[in-house]
Amino acid sequence: MEGQELPYVLVDCIGGKHGVYEDHVEFLEKHFRLITMKEYLENKKFLSEKIRAVYMWYHKPVINKELLQSLPNLKIVASSGVGIDHLDLNLLSSYGVKLSNTPFVVSTDSADLGVALMLASSRRLVEGHQMAVSPDTEYFPADWLGAELSGATLGIVGMGTIGYKVAERAKAFEMKILYHNRNQRNKEEESAVGAIYCKKIDDLLHQSDFVLLSVNLTPQTHKLIGKRELELMKPTATLINISRGLVVDQDALVEALQNKVIKAAALDVTYPEPLPRDHPLLKLKNVIITPHIGSATKKTRRLMMENMVESIQAGLTGLPIPNEVSL
Amino acid sequence: MFRSKAFSLLKPIPWVPGQPNLAYTFIHPATASHGHRCHRRSVDYRQRYRTCSGSAGGRIISAPQTKVMAEEELPGVLILDIGGTHGVLEDLAALLKKHFRLITMKEFLENKKEMSTKIQSVFVFECRPTIDQELLESLPNLKVIGNSGVGVDHLDLKMISNFGVKVTNTPHAVADPTADIGVALMLASARRLVEGCQIAVSPDTKYFAVDWLGVEVTRATLGIIGMGSIGYKVAQRARAFDMRILYHNRNRRRKEEEEAVGARYCEKMADLLQQSDFVMVVVNLTPETRKLIGKKELGLMKPTATLINISRGAVIDQDALVEALQNKVIRAAAVDVTYPEPLPRDHPLLKLNNIIITPHIGTATVQAMRMMAEEAIANILAVLNGQPIPSEVFPK
Numbered sequence: 001m002e003g004q005e006l007p008y009v010l011v012d013c014i015g016g017k018h019g020v021y022e023d024h025v026e027f028l029e030k031h032f033r034l035i036t037m038k039e040y041l042e043n044k045k046f047l048s049e050k051i052r053a054v055y056m057w058y059h060k061p062v063i064n065k066e067l068l069q070s071l072p073n074l075k076i077v078a079s080s081g082v083g084i085d086h087l088d089l090n091l092l093s094s095y096g097v098k099l100s101n102t103p104f105v106v107s108t109d110s111a112d113l114g115v116a117l118m119l120a121s122s123r124r125l126v127e128g129h130q131m132a133v134s135p136d137t138e139y140f141p142a143d144w145l146g147a148e149l150s151g152a153t154l155g156i157v158g159m160g161t162i163g164y165k166v167a168e169r170a171k172a173f174e175m176k177i178l179y180h181n182r183n184q185r186n187k188e189e190e191s192a193v194g195a196i197y198c199k200k201i202d203d204l205l206h207q208s209d210f211v212l213l214s215v216n217l218t219p220q221t222h223k224l225i226g227k228r229e230l231e232l233m234k235p236t237a238t239l240i241n242i243s244r245g246l247v248v249d250q251d252a253l254v255e256a257l258q259n260k261v262i263k264a265a266a267l268d269v270t271y272p273e274p275l276p277r278d279h280p281l282l283k284l285k286n287v288i289i290t291p292h293i294g295s296a297t298k299k300t301r302r303l304m305m306e307n308m309v310e311s312i313q314a315g316l317t318g319l320p321i322p323n324e325v326s327l
Numbered sequence: 328m329f330r331s332k333a334f335s336l337l338k339p340i341p342w343v344p345g346q347p348n349l350a351y352t353f354i355h356p357a358t359a360s361h362g363h364r365c366h367r368r369s370v371d372y373r374q375r376y377r378t379c380s381g382s383a384g385g386r387i388i389s390a391p392q393t394k395v396m397a398e399e400e401l402p403g404v405l406i407l408d409i410g411g412t413h414g415v416l417e418d419l420a421a422l423l424k425k426h427f428r429l430i431t432m433k434e435f436l437e438n439k440k441e442m443s444t445k446i447q448s449v450f451v452f453e454c455r456p457t458i459d460q461e462l463l464e465s466l467p468n469l470k471v472i473g474n475s476g477v478g479v480d481h482l483d484l485k486m487i488s489n490f491g492v493k494v495t496n497t498p499h500a501v502a503d504p505t506a507d508i509g510v511a512l513m514l515a516s517a518r519r520l521v522e523g524c525q526i527a528v529s530p531d532t533k534y535f536a537v538d539w540l541g542v543e544v545t546r547a548t549l550g551i552i553g554m555g556s557i558g559y560k561v562a563q564r565a566r567a568f569d570m571r572i573l574y575h576n577r578n579r580r581r582k583e584e585e586e587a588v589g590a591r592y593c594e595k596m597a598d599l600l601q602q603s604d605f606v607m608v609v610v611n612l613t614p615e616t617r618k619l620i621g622k623k624e625l626g627l628m629k630p631t632a633t634l635i636n637i638s639r640g641a642v643i644d645q646d647a648l649v650e651a652l653q654n655k656v657i658r659a660a661a662v663d664v665t666y667p668e669p670l671p672r673d674h675p676l677l678k679l680n681n682i683i684i685t686p687h688i689g690t691a692t693v694q695a696m697r698m699m700a701e702e703a704i705a706n707i708l709a710v711l712n713g714q715p716i717p718s719e720v721f722p723k
Contacts, residue, residue, distance in 0.1 A: 017536040058537040108545035112568065116514035123511050123692070125685060126524050132684040133677045137669050140686040141412055142453050148692045150503045172567035173507065274532050282528045289527035290520060291535040297518075297543045 006033045007316050008050040010040060010071070012060035020057050024305045028055070031309050037061050049073055053312045059086050068095045076315030078308035081295060082106050084325055085217040085244060093327035100311035100323045104161060105303040106295040110214070111165035113294050114242045117266035118154070118170075118210050121238050122147045126288055147209075147236075149173040155208030157201065157224070158215030158243065159185060166212055167193040180204045205232040210240060217244035225249065230256040238264045242294055245271030254280045257287060268294050401428040402711055403445035404473075405435060405466070407455040415452045419700040423450060426704055432456055444468050448707045454481045463490045471710040473703040474720075476690060477501045477557075480612040480639055484722035494720045495706035498556060500698035505689040506560035509637045512661035512683060513605050516633050517544045521683050542604070542631065542658070545569050550603030552596065552619070553610030553638065554580055561607060562588040573599045600627040605635060612639035613723075620644065625651040633659045637689055640666030649675045652682055663689050 009032040013019040020028070028034055032053075040047050048070050054063065056079045061067070063077060074097050079087060082103040092099055120126060123146040131137055131144075154170045156163045159181040167177050170193075177195040179185075184197045198204040201224075205211060211233060215221045225239070226249035233239070239262060241248055250271060256262050264286040273292050281287055295301065307323060314321045404427040408414030414431075415423070423429055428445070435442045446466050449458065451474045456462070458472060463486070471493045472482065479496055487494055515521060518541040526532055526539075549565045551558045554576040562572050565588075572590040574580075579592045593599040600606060606628060610616045620634070621644035628634065634657055636643055645666060651657050659681040668687050676682055690699060702718070709716045 017534065017538065019537075021538060108569070109543060112514060112544050113518055116511070116518050116520055119507065119511035120515055120520055123508060123685075123688060125511055125515055125683075126521055128685040128688050129521050129683050132669065132686045135672050137672070137686075139412060140669060142414065143410075143416055144686070144688070145691050145693050145696065146688065148504055148694045149507055150694075169567045172564045174503070274527065274535055277530050277532070288520075288524055290518075290523040291527045291532075291539070293518060293523055293539070293541065296540050298540050299543045301540065 006031065007052050007312075008033045008035055008047065009053045009055050009312060010035050010037070010051045010061060011055045011057065012037050018058060018060055020055065021301065021305070024302065027305065028309065031313065044070065052076075052316055053078065055308060055312065056080060063087065063092070065091060068092070068097065076100065076312055076321070078311045078315075079325075080304050080308060083216065083244060085246075089325070089327045098315050098321060099325040099327060100308065100315070100321055101325050102304045102307045103323060105300055105307055107161040107165055109297050109300045110162045110242055110294040111169060113268055113290070114162070114166045114212055114214065114240060115169045117240050117242070117268065117288060117290070118212065118238070119149065121240070121264050121266040121288055122149060122152075122210070127285075149175055149210075152176070152209040153178060153207055154210045154212060155179070155198070155204040156195070157204065157211065157213050158221075159195070160214065160216075162242070163212075163214040164189070164193070166214060167195050175210075178204045178207060201229070202232055205229055206234075208237055209234065210238050212240040213243045213247055215243050215247060217246055221247050223247070223249045225253075227252040227255070230261055233262050235260060236263050238262070238266065241265070241267045241269055243269060245269045245273065250281070254284070257281075257284050264288075266290075268292055401426065402447045403428045403430050403442070404707065405430050405432065405446045405449045405456065406452065407432050413453060413455050415450065416696060419452070419696060422697070422700050423704065426708060439465065447471070447711055448473055450703060450707070451475060451482070458482055458487060460486060463487065463492065471495060471707055473707040473710075475699045475703050478611060478639060479720050480641075484720065488722050493710050493716065495703065495710065495716060495718050496720050497699045497702035497706070498718055500695055500702045501690050502556045502560050504692050504695040505557045505637055506564060508663055508685070508689045509557070509561045509607055509609065509635060510564045512635050512637070512663060512685065513549070513607065513633070514544055516635070516659050516661035516683050517542050517547075517605070522680065542633075544605075546571070547604040548573065548602055549605045549607060550574070550593070550599040551590070552576075552599065552606065552608045554590070555609065555611075557637070558607075558609035559584070559588070561609060562590050570605075573602060575599045596624070597627050600624055601629070603632055604629065605633050607635040608638045608642055610638050610642060612641055616642050618642070618644045620648075622647040622650070625656055628657050630655060631658050633657065633661065635660070636662040636664055638664060640664045640668065645676070649679070652676075652679050655681075659683075661685075663687055 011020050011034050013036050014025060015022045035047055035051060049072060051071050052073050052075050054077045056077055058080055076098040077092065078100045080102055082101050084101055150173060153176040156166055156179040159179040170177055177193060178198050179195050180198045180201045224247050230252055253265060257265060266288040268290045269292055270289065275281060281289065310322050404423065406415050406429055408431050409420045410417050420429060430442055430446060443465050444467060447468050448471045451472055469492050472487060474494065474496045477496050477498045479494060482494060484494060546569050548571040551561055551572065551574040554574040565572055572588060573593050574590045575593045575596045608620060619642050625647055648660060652660060661683040663685045664687055665684065670676060706717055
């Protein structure tokens with residue numbers, strides 16, 4: 001490879017709150033010549049022809065028509081994470097640009113977080129911690145109680161890779177598991193986790209003590225859980241969302257929580273992120289919100305980066321692209 | 328350490344005139360957890376059910392076919408209070424009243440002469456009432472201290488034994504919910520859940536930083552110190568997260584038990600400490616386990632490791648823990664127990680941001696409270712009726 005230049009890959013920026021991780025740069029620079037948006041804009045004429053891939057880290061840089069038009073040799077966009085709802089697939093397709101994501105590497109962390117939220121919500125962990133450290137606490141009251149997972153029913157909406165891993169974990173807590181999915185899983189998969197298929201989502205909603213959403217966001221799943229679905233849930237049930245904020249009708253959720261139509265919610269995702277600071281969800285006592293940390297671990301982010309490098313390399317050499325998203 | 332006898336199902340015993348409710352049956356956790364779809368909450372103590380022989384599911388429902396005893400004839404059981412900040416929960420008091428005449432401390436103190444001979448048992452709930460020499464001396468007919476919960480470190484077993492009084496605890500009811508809290512704390516700490524919630528709702532938050540990271544639980548190494556009932560249930564749960572499980576215990580478990588959860592025995596605790604990403608302490612508090620985890624042990628842990636305590640606060644040298652957390656000798660801690668509870672409001676542990684503290688909620692669920700009361704009732708009745716006692720605790 002002597003004398004050959006490394007491929008030019010566009011990134012938004014390095015370091016800071018939104019940029020490519022500084023400790024990933026060494027690895028990336030073994031394979032690519034990284035060009036930041038700043039460098040690109042300062043030297044568009046020269047760089048626009050050179051850039052053959054975009055390394056999209058947490059939705060940046062934004063891919064729009066203007067950018068695609070000015071990068072004539074762009075072959076592939078590698079997007080971090082599994083969700084692709086932030087991308088205009090038709091637009092990419094129309095410019096003949098390929099797309100990859102990082103589906104499998106995020107699945108265990110996301111499943112772990114789903115279970116973490118379910119446990120934290122049912123045992124009132126965040127409230128408990130606040131009580132333990134509050135300057136006003138004089139004693140721990142005896143009548144302060146949560147609910148157990150053991151023997152409770154978990155309804156998983158979306159039994160893909162992540163949903164299935166949630167089921168594997170929930171089984172160890174002796175939960176009864178129901179699931180709703182576009183397609184039924186095969187018998188071995190179902191019996192391995194003791195999961196019962198609910199063809200109708202209503203059946204799942206009626207019976208579940210915990211409803212966990214692990215679908216991707218598509219036009220079909222937009223506002224999948226609205227007022228009607230919330231009312232079908234038990235008044236003692238908890239909604240857990242590790243999908244995308246838009247899978248839930250947020251206004252309906254606020255109302256349901258305020259009126260105790262359901263007991264509680266635990267959300268890793270909202271729309272938008274973050275929520276406006278005066279949003280009613282931030283004020284409700286029966287809601288836990290985490291800042292979209294489903295895949296936020298050191299190891300997983302490193303694996304994501306490595307996967308993206310692989311995808312870009314394959315895309316540039318015309319080989320089959322790992323984790324390609326068909327457009 | 329305390330020896331506790333665990334008996335499986337008590338056989339129903341026919342009602343004998345003049346005796347209070349008998350025939351307490353109880354689901355042994357071994358039956359419940361070996362895949363039988365035997366629901367933990369299926370024990371029913373209401374008198375109207377018939378006794379039935381154990382089915383494949385191992386469910387047995389108690390049946391005393393007794394007449395409803397007049398309240399005064401029921402054995403007297405002393406409790407601190409009903410309701411209020413530290414009293415027995417109202418629902419639990421209702422359960423107790425089916426079998427016992429409840430006498431509150433207030434009632435006892437107001438009428439010691441009459442009450443003192445009636446009291447055959449004390450139901451200790453959340454460590455109250457305190458059992459001291461004075462109380463024991465004033466209860467000549469006391470037979471048993473029925474503790475709600477498994478820990479008995481708040482009871483002077485030797486002193487109580489010297490009065491010829493038995494002590495019972497509730498090991499079966501506490502195991503699942505306590506194991507759940509252990510895993511909940513491990514996950515919450517690893518993924519920085521409490522901090523994350525604070526960021527999500529803080530008025531100052533303008534965006535979510537992408538470089539804000541926690542550590543993985545799946546495939547990490549969990550070291551369990553104390554592999555009793557609770558520790559083993561933690562291992563069962565951790566296995567579902569594909570964790571590599573090490574354990575340290577006074578005695579090694581049987582091979583089948585180890586294989587069932589994929590746990591590897593570490594004869595030396597130091598080996599476990601050096602290899603673990605998460606160290607969970609699940610021992611009971613005894614003179615031998617006091618300050619089991621001190622400066623030395625914390626120093627042996629990885630700097631990226633998390634310490635989880637669901638035992639008793641005194642098992643950890645708290646000052647050493649403060650120092651270790653402040654100096655990043657370990658990454659973080661998550662504790663359901665401290666010494667004392669609650670901590671003084673100016674305690675350094677309350678100011679650190681790499682510790683989660685929960686207010687001793689290992690059994691703070693509706694179901695666990697009920698099951699502990701039921702288990703305590705079964706134990707007390709067994710003592711009073713001269714039957715085999717499911718969970719007696721002996722001084723060393």
